[in-house]
Amino acid sequence: MSNQNDTEKPSGKQEYNITVYTENQIGLLNRIAIIFTRRKINIHSLNTSPSEIESIHRFNIVVHETEDVVRKLSRQIEKQVEVLKVYFNTNEDVIWQELALYKVPTDIIAEKASVERLLRENGARAVVIRKDYTVFETTGHREETDALIKILQPFGLIEFVRSARVAIIKDSDGFNRKLREFEKAEPGEEVAENEYLNNGQKIFTM
Amino acid sequence: METEQKELSNPAEVETIEVSGSVALLEALITEGTDVIFGYPGGAIMPIYDALYDYKEKLNHILVRHEQGGIHAGQGFARTSGKVGVVFATSGPGATNLVTGLADAMIDSTPLVCITGQVFAHLLGTDAFQETDVINITTPVTKWNYQITDATEIPEIISKAFYIARSGRPGPVLIDITKNAQIQKFDYSGYTPCNHIRSYRPKPLIRKEYIIQAAELINQAKKPFIIWGQGVILGEAEQEFKAFVEKSGIPSAWTILGAGAIPTDHPLNVGMLGMHGNYGPNVLTNECDVLIAIGMRFDDRVTGRLDKYAKQAKVIHLDIDPSEIDKNVQTTVPVWGDCKETIPALTDLIKQKEHKEWLQKFRDFDQNEIEAVIHNELHPTSGELTMGEVIHQLNVLTKGEAVIVTDVGQHQMVACRYAKLNSTRSNITSGGLGTMGFALPAAIGAKFGAPNRTVVAIIGDGGFQMTLQELGTIMQSGIDVKILILNNRFLGMVRQWQELFNEHRYSFVDIASPDFVAVAAAYGIKGRSISERSDITTALQEMLNNKGSFLLEVMVTKENNVFPMVPQGCSVSEIRLK
Numbered sequence: 001m002s003n004q005n006d007t008e009k010p011s012g013k014q015e016y017n018i019t020v021y022t023e024n025q026i027g028l029l030n031r032i033a034i035i036f037t038r039r040k041i042n043i044h045s046l047n048t049s050p051s052e053i054e055s056i057h058r059f060n061i062v063v064h065e066t067e068d069v070v071r072k073l074s075r076q077i078e079k080q081v082e083v084l085k086v087y088f089n090t091n092e093d094v095i096w097q098e099l100a101l102y103k104v105p106t107d108i109i110a111e112k113a114s115v116e117r118l119l120r121e122n123g124a125r126a127v128v129i130r131k132d133y134t135v136f137e138t139t140g141h142r143e144e145t146d147a148l149i150k151i152l153q154p155f156g157l158i159e160f161v162r163s164a165r166v167a168i169i170k171d172s173d174g175f176n177r178k179l180r181e182f183e184k185a186e187p188g189e190e191v192a193e194n195e196y197l198n199n200g201q202k203i204f205t206m
Numbered sequence: 207m208e209t210e211q212k213e214l215s216n217p218a219e220v221e222t223i224e225v226s227g228s229v230a231l232l233e234a235l236i237t238e239g240t241d242v243i244f245g246y247p248g249g250a251i252m253p254i255y256d257a258l259y260d261y262k263e264k265l266n267h268i269l270v271r272h273e274q275g276g277i278h279a280g281q282g283f284a285r286t287s288g289k290v291g292v293v294f295a296t297s298g299p300g301a302t303n304l305v306t307g308l309a310d311a312m313i314d315s316t317p318l319v320c321i322t323g324q325v326f327a328h329l330l331g332t333d334a335f336q337e338t339d340v341i342n343i344t345t346p347v348t349k350w351n352y353q354i355t356d357a358t359e360i361p362e363i364i365s366k367a368f369y370i371a372r373s374g375r376p377g378p379v380l381i382d383i384t385k386n387a388q389i390q391k392f393d394y395s396g397y398t399p400c401n402h403i404r405s406y407r408p409k410p411l412i413r414k415e416y417i418i419q420a421a422e423l424i425n426q427a428k429k430p431f432i433i434w435g436q437g438v439i440l441g442e443a444e445q446e447f448k449a450f451v452e453k454s455g456i457p458s459a460w461t462i463l464g465a466g467a468i469p470t471d472h473p474l475n476v477g478m479l480g481m482h483g484n485y486g487p488n489v490l491t492n493e494c495d496v497l498i499a500i501g502m503r504f505d506d507r508v509t510g511r512l513d514k515y516a517k518q519a520k521v522i523h524l525d526i527d528p529s530e531i532d533k534n535v536q537t538t539v540p541v542w543g544d545c546k547e548t549i550p551a552l553t554d555l556i557k558q559k560e561h562k563e564w565l566q567k568f569r570d571f572d573q574n575e576i577e578a579v580i581h582n583e584l585h586p587t588s589g590e591l592t593m594g595e596v597i598h599q600l601n602v603l604t605k606g607e608a609v610i611v612t613d614v615g616q617h618q619m620v621a622c623r624y625a626k627l628n629s630t631r632s633n634i635t636s637g638g639l640g641t642m643g644f645a646l647p648a649a650i651g652a653k654f655g656a657p658n659r660t661v662v663a664i665i666g667d668g669g670f671q672m673t674l675q676e677l678g679t680i681m682q683s684g685i686d687v688k689i690l691i692l693n694n695r696f697l698g699m700v701r702q703w704q705e706l707f708n709e710h711r712y713s714f715v716d717i718a719s720p721d722f723v724a725v726a727a728a729y730g731i732k733g734r735s736i737s738e739r740s741d742i743t744t745a746l747q748e749m750l751n752n753k754g755s756f757l758l759e760v761m762v763t764k765e766n767n768v769f770p771m772v773p774q775g776c777s778v779s780e781i782r783l784k
Binding site for chain 2: 022023026027030031033037071072075076078079081082083084177182183185
């Protein structure tokens with residue numbers, strides 16, 4: 001994965017998407033978070049939610065760091081007892097989105113700007129339209145959701161909220177098959193895959 | 207109750223039976239092979255202690271004088287016995303007093319299961335009396351921790367706790383049990399030890415490719431060098447390691463936690479690594495062509511300045527913990543896996559060799575070190591006593607058979623450098639955390655873990671005063687621990703640094719001590735204090751011959767420095783002899 005990304009400055013910092021598959025366990029979020037805070041590394045975005053597999057949770061963590069640091073972080077995370085697997089990817093290796101909600105006064109929007117035009121131009125949709133306010137929703141990259149803030153600001157943007165990033169790894173087969181490997185007492189190479197030997201593949205992990 | 211217990215301890219005979227959470231806990235401990243518990247009771251763990259009252263015959267509970275002493279004793283026990291140390295403490299201050307020991311066990315990979323009492327589940331988060339958020343406090347210093355609020359969880363969680371503590375890279379586990387769960391009765395159907403957790407891979411799969419690559423490197427090497435750590439001991443791979451070293455003929459040096467895995471006087475054992483290690487191993491680290499690191503983690507006290515560490519060498523790193531690979535030193539061949547399995551695989555593929563000239567280089571450096579440092583340290587003829595000559599005489603009397611437990615500081619470095627160790631699990635010290643006050647309680651535990659061996663706790667005058675209340679534990683349990691205080695009337699290591707790097711500005715290192723022999727006497731422990739060279743042998747002999755514990759204080763020279771030394775920020779090859 002990130003080894004294939006030699007186009008990026010090798011020692012430079014960039015955004016990495018860390019994907020973590022875990023058991024659903026109280027306290028695990030803290031265990032993972034302190035791996036970052038111990039090294040004084042800021043988490044730019046953190047999303048945790050149930051994965052496609054029942055009882056398995058998926059974390060998406062975004063940090064701005066060097067590959068070397070991200071690899072070490074990922075290994076420390078994977079070392080935690082309730083963590084099944086960790087992947088880390090550059091932005092080029094993932095499809096990612098953030099969701100944003102914008103609350104604006106309906107009268108101004110209706111008066112000064114065509115709601116329809118705003119929606120169309122920004123790929124947004126109206127979630128709620130009330131007499132007093134309207135809530136728009138859009139998804140996209142940071143720059144896209146930022147752009148709509150700028151547009152709505154003159155119209156009296158009341159409130160704005162953005163979700164954490166969710167990311168799909170381009171070269172991933174999902175986790176179902178891997179999980180079955182984990183459930184065996186003697187897992188095969190699928191689980192023990194690692195970056196040194198899997199250099200030839202498009203994706204590899206620890 | 208007596209008959210009921212007998213039934214319980216044998217789960218095979220049990221269908222289901224109604225027991226309390228506390229009884230289920232103690233049954234779990236017995237099934238896991240626990241025979242000694244170091245603990246201290248208190249409000250939130252009272253139901254467990256009440257159950258323990260009926261288990262006195264099966265579980266030997268040692269009442270310590272402070273929970274920190276309890277956990278260090280657990281560590282000492284685990285380190286000499288190879289078993290999991292078990293520690294009990296109550297909630298709040300009892301639990302927070304464990305934190306230093308947990309951190310110590312975490313960084314030194316010591317298997318522990320600590321049980322803490324907790325307030326009733328319905329009181330969690332209400333700032334109840336002696337309530338502390340123990341789980342969050344201990345998260346960074348435990349391999350795993352878990353809070354039990356329902357008794358039915360106890361058998362499964364305790365089995366996971368033991369499995370996690372001792373498997374893979376070992377470490378401390380803390381289980382916090384709320385008082386209601388200790389009291390609650392439930393249908394108990396026996397205890398099944400855990401051997402698989404799907405999200406937990408204790409050891410990575412061994413890949414043959416690595417073994418082959420490593421063997422090729424070793425076979426081609428002209429100046430190979432082995433550095434080993436505690437992983438060899440934790441993996442119980444001492445025999446496999448010895449066979450590897452002997453077949454390869456490669457000079458081998460140790461980290462302080464690896465000391466004793468092969469005997470001190472093994473012809474291929476070239477000594478200690480690191481800041482106060484031997485001259486040859488440090489200098490020649492920067493001359494070897496292949497560096498084979500086994501079960502060690504390239505601690506900064508071993509590597510010195512990293513960007514000048516073994517840059518010329520190809521590095522083979524054997525470790526059970528994948529996160530150690532490339533953490534500090536870039537690896538050429540990473541051999542992931544349990545060294546009990548990887549070392550023999552490697553031994554099979556390497557050629558039988560001798561590296562006479564290369565080994566001679568180490569011996570030449572030894573000669574320099576003997577002349578510049580060791581001779582004066584071990585055989586002074588005039589002036590005040592040195593720490594080294596005391597350790598030397600101890601070696602002569604114990605013949606290297608004793609378990610040496612050390613505290614932290616100058617005496618620790620001197621003891622690790624000079625103590626003769628014939629067998630594994632003989633050097634118990636706080637390596638990674640550097641916890642002053644470790645030795646006395648750890649020695650108590652070490653003796654329980656190795657009851658047939660002589661245990662000598664070597665302690666400085668500073669460290670002894672941090673946990674000397676554990677003399678009470680020695681008194682009450684009747685355990686036989688030899689206490690050797692090397693008293694230089696200073697916090698010596700800090701003083702040494704202040705002398706060398708802070709222009710003799712001795713800032714708060716001048717420490718006064720009580721009459722240690724009188725303190726020991728107050729606890730009913732025999733003692734003696736000496737300051738004459740002619741008394742060393744007889745006094746050590748008296749200590750070793752005494753039936754029961756003995757405290758020997760040796761007044762040593764005040765301002766002696768431990769050399770060689772790799773000053774902080776320097777490369778290992780810049781090691782100073784004076």
